[in-house]
Amino acid sequence: MARITKIEATKDFIGKKKTRVAAYARVSTRSDEQLLSLETQKEHYDNFISANSEWEYAGLYYDEGVSGTKVEKRDGLLALLKDCEDGKIDRVITKSISRFSRNTAECLEMVRSLARLNIYLYFEKENIDTEHMSSELMLSILSSIAESESRSISQNSKWSIKHRFEExxxxxxxxxxxxxxxxxxxxxxxxxxxxxxxxxxxxxxxxxxxxxxxxxxxxxxxxxxxxxxxxxxxxxxxxxxxxxxxxxxxxxxxxxxxxxxxxxxxxxxxxxxxxxxxxxxxxxxxxxxxxxxxxxxxKSIEAGIGKYQRLYAFSGKIICGECGATFKRRQHYKPSGDYVAWCCNTHITDKDACSMMYILDEDIKTAFLRMIRKQQTAHTQVLKPFVAGLKGTNNKERLHQVLALEEQIEKNAEQITVLTNLMSSGYIEPEIFHAEKNQLTLEADRLTREKQLISKSINGDLAHLDEAQKLLQFVSKKAEITEFEDEMFLEYVDTMTVHTRDEITFNLKCGLNLTERLVGA
Incomplete structure (x- = not known):
C-alpha cells in the first residue's frame, strides 16, 4: 500500500501582492524650480513608501502651482483619478487636505469615489487615513476648515497688504x-x-x-x-x-x-x-x-497680444561663430533654381565686420539628419553613458537640505498667517505686528536665498538629465529617420553655432555639442 505524507500549506510561501501607492503633490509653475521640486518630493515619497515593506511606489502625480479650489484645472489630479479607476493604483498619499482640495464638497466626493474602488487616501499632515470610516467626519471638518481658511487667509492678507500699500x-x-x-x-x-x-x-x-x-x-x-x-x-x-x-x-x-x-x-x-x-x-x-x-x-507688435510667432524652425537658433550674431533667412531666386539661405546679420549690414558667408537651408537639414541618425546608430556608446554619468551625480544630500529649508519656509508662512489673524482680530497692536512681520519676512527671505543657492547647484544637471533621457528614448525606439521635421528639431536642439560654411555644431538641450559637416547628402 502506497504511503501518503501530508505537506502542510505554508502561508509565507504564497507571494503577497504589494499595495501600489501613488503620491499627489503641487509644484511651482516656474520651470527653473519645477524639476527640483519634483525631485525633492520624489525623494520624500520614495523614502516614505519604501519604509513599508508591503507597499510599492506607483509614481508621483503633480500639478503646477494652481489653486486647490479648482479640480477641473488640475490635470495631474485628474490623471491620478483616471489611473485609480483603471486599476493601476491601490492607495494614495498626499501632504495635506489643503494640497488635495480646499473645496469640501469636491474633497468628500473624490474620497468617496475612491473608497467605492477600495482605494484610500492618507493625509500626512493631519494623519488621516480614509480607510477608517471614522475619519470621514474628521475629514469633513478639516476640509471645511481648509476651505474657510483659504478665504479667511486671503481676506486677512489682502487687508494687511492694502493697509501697508496705503501707508x-x-x-x-x-x-x-x-x-x-x-x-x-x-x-x-x-x-x-x-x-x-x-x-x-x-x-x-x-x-x-x-x-x-x-x-x-x-x-x-x-x-x-x-x-x-x-x-x-x-x-x-x-x-x-x-x-x-x-x-x-x-x-x-x-x-x-x-x-x-x-x-x-x-x-x-x-x-x-x-x-x-x-x-x-x-x-x-x-x-x-x-x-x-x-x-x-x-514691427507691428501690439501690447497685450504677445510677440509675433516664430515663422521658421531655425529662426533665432543659428549663431555666428565669428561675431556671435544670429542668422537671417533669405530667399534667393536664380535661373538655375530658387533656394533658401541663412546669413549672418552682421555680415548683411557690414561685410568688413564679419566675413561669415551664407549657408544653405537644405545643408543644415541634411547635417541635422546625419547627426540624429548617428545617435540612433551609436546611442549605446554616446547617449547611454552620458545619461548614466548625469544619473551618477549624487544629489541626495542637497535634496534633503532643500526639503529641510522648505519645511522652515512653510513654518515661517504659518507664523505670518497667525500673526495676521491676531492683528485683524485686534489682539495685538499695529506696531508689534509690523515689527514681528518684518522679522519673519526677513527670515523668509534668508531661507529662500539659501534654498535658491542650493537649487542652482543641482538644477542644471536635473534639466540636462531630463532632456538626455527624452532624446535617448526617442533615438532608441524610433525607426530610421529619413526626413527633417521642424517639431523634432525644436524638441532637441537649443542653438546651432556656425564655425565655417562647411562646419556647424548642434548645441543640444541635454548639454551635448555635436559637430557636423555642412555638405549635401
Missing part, C-alpha cells in the same frame, strides 16, 4: 535685479546697478532685447535667479518703474475665486514716490520706453 510701509521681500533687501529696505547692489544702467543705455542706442541679452550672457553675467539672460528678462527690467526709485503697488490682484489678474484699473493702485534710492532717472526710463514703443510700431 507706504509694504516691504518688497524679493526686490528686482540691482537691489537687495537689507533690514526691510531696498539697497542698491553696485555691480548689478551698473548692468541695469548698461541695459537702459543699450536700449536707448537702438539695441533690441535679444541682442542685449546675448551681450550680457557673453560677458558671463547671470540674472537675478542665477540663470541666463533672455529677451523677456531684459524687457522686464526696462518696464520696471522701481529703477526710478518709485514703486507702484497692486499691479496684480486675486479675486474671490482665487484667480490672479493683471490690474487694468479694476482695483486701486498705489504709487509711492521716492520709496528707495533710484538706479536711473525718470528721464532715461521714459526715453527707453519711447524707443521700445517706436520699435514695436515698426
Amino acid at each position: 507706504g510701509t509694504f516691504i518688497i521681500s524679493y526686490p528686482p535685479y540691482g537691489y537687495d533687501n537689507q533690514d526691510g529696505k531696498m539697497v542698491i547692489v553696485p555691480e548689478e546697478a551698473a548692468v541695469v544702467r548698461d541695459i537702459f543705455d543699450m536700449t536707448i542706442n537702438g539695441m533690441g532685447t535679444y541682442v542685449i541679452a546675448k551681450a550680457l550672457n557673453d560677458r558671463g553675467l547671470q540674472s537675478k535667479k542665477g540663470a541666463k539672460w533672455h529677451p523677456s528678462t531684459v524687457r522686464g527690467i526696462l518696464q520696471n518703474e522701481k529703477y526710478t526709485g518709485d514703486v507702484i503697488f497692486q499691479k496684480t490682484y486675486t479675486d474671490d475665486n482665487f484667480n490672479r489678474h493683471n490690474n487694468y484699473g479694476e482695483k486701486n493702485m498705489y504709487l509711492c514716490k521716492n520709496h528707495h534710492e533710484p538706479i536711473i532717472s525718470h528721464e532715461i526710463f521714459n526715453k527707453a520706453a519711447a524707443v521700445i514703443e517706436q520699435r514695436a510700431k515698426e
Whole structure:
C-alpha cells in the first residue's frame, strides 16, 4: 500500500501582492524650480513608501502651482483619478487636505469615489487615513476648515497688504535685479546697478532685447535667479518703474475665486514716490520706453497680444561663430533654381565686420539628419553613458537640505498667517505686528536665498538629465529617420553655432555639442 505524507500549506510561501501607492503633490509653475521640486518630493515619497515593506511606489502625480479650489484645472489630479479607476493604483498619499482640495464638497466626493474602488487616501499632515470610516467626519471638518481658511487667509492678507500699500510701509521681500533687501529696505547692489544702467543705455542706442541679452550672457553675467539672460528678462527690467526709485503697488490682484489678474484699473493702485534710492532717472526710463514703443510700431507688435510667432524652425537658433550674431533667412531666386539661405546679420549690414558667408537651408537639414541618425546608430556608446554619468551625480544630500529649508519656509508662512489673524482680530497692536512681520519676512527671505543657492547647484544637471533621457528614448525606439521635421528639431536642439560654411555644431538641450559637416547628402 502506497504511503501518503501530508505537506502542510505554508502561508509565507504564497507571494503577497504589494499595495501600489501613488503620491499627489503641487509644484511651482516656474520651470527653473519645477524639476527640483519634483525631485525633492520624489525623494520624500520614495523614502516614505519604501519604509513599508508591503507597499510599492506607483509614481508621483503633480500639478503646477494652481489653486486647490479648482479640480477641473488640475490635470495631474485628474490623471491620478483616471489611473485609480483603471486599476493601476491601490492607495494614495498626499501632504495635506489643503494640497488635495480646499473645496469640501469636491474633497468628500473624490474620497468617496475612491473608497467605492477600495482605494484610500492618507493625509500626512493631519494623519488621516480614509480607510477608517471614522475619519470621514474628521475629514469633513478639516476640509471645511481648509476651505474657510483659504478665504479667511486671503481676506486677512489682502487687508494687511492694502493697509501697508496705503501707508507706504509694504516691504518688497524679493526686490528686482540691482537691489537687495537689507533690514526691510531696498539697497542698491553696485555691480548689478551698473548692468541695469548698461541695459537702459543699450536700449536707448537702438539695441533690441535679444541682442542685449546675448551681450550680457557673453560677458558671463547671470540674472537675478542665477540663470541666463533672455529677451523677456531684459524687457522686464526696462518696464520696471522701481529703477526710478518709485514703486507702484497692486499691479496684480486675486479675486474671490482665487484667480490672479493683471490690474487694468479694476482695483486701486498705489504709487509711492521716492520709496528707495533710484538706479536711473525718470528721464532715461521714459526715453527707453519711447524707443521700445517706436520699435514695436515698426514691427507691428501690439501690447497685450504677445510677440509675433516664430515663422521658421531655425529662426533665432543659428549663431555666428565669428561675431556671435544670429542668422537671417533669405530667399534667393536664380535661373538655375530658387533656394533658401541663412546669413549672418552682421555680415548683411557690414561685410568688413564679419566675413561669415551664407549657408544653405537644405545643408543644415541634411547635417541635422546625419547627426540624429548617428545617435540612433551609436546611442549605446554616446547617449547611454552620458545619461548614466548625469544619473551618477549624487544629489541626495542637497535634496534633503532643500526639503529641510522648505519645511522652515512653510513654518515661517504659518507664523505670518497667525500673526495676521491676531492683528485683524485686534489682539495685538499695529506696531508689534509690523515689527514681528518684518522679522519673519526677513527670515523668509534668508531661507529662500539659501534654498535658491542650493537649487542652482543641482538644477542644471536635473534639466540636462531630463532632456538626455527624452532624446535617448526617442533615438532608441524610433525607426530610421529619413526626413527633417521642424517639431523634432525644436524638441532637441537649443542653438546651432556656425564655425565655417562647411562646419556647424548642434548645441543640444541635454548639454551635448555635436559637430557636423555642412555638405549635401
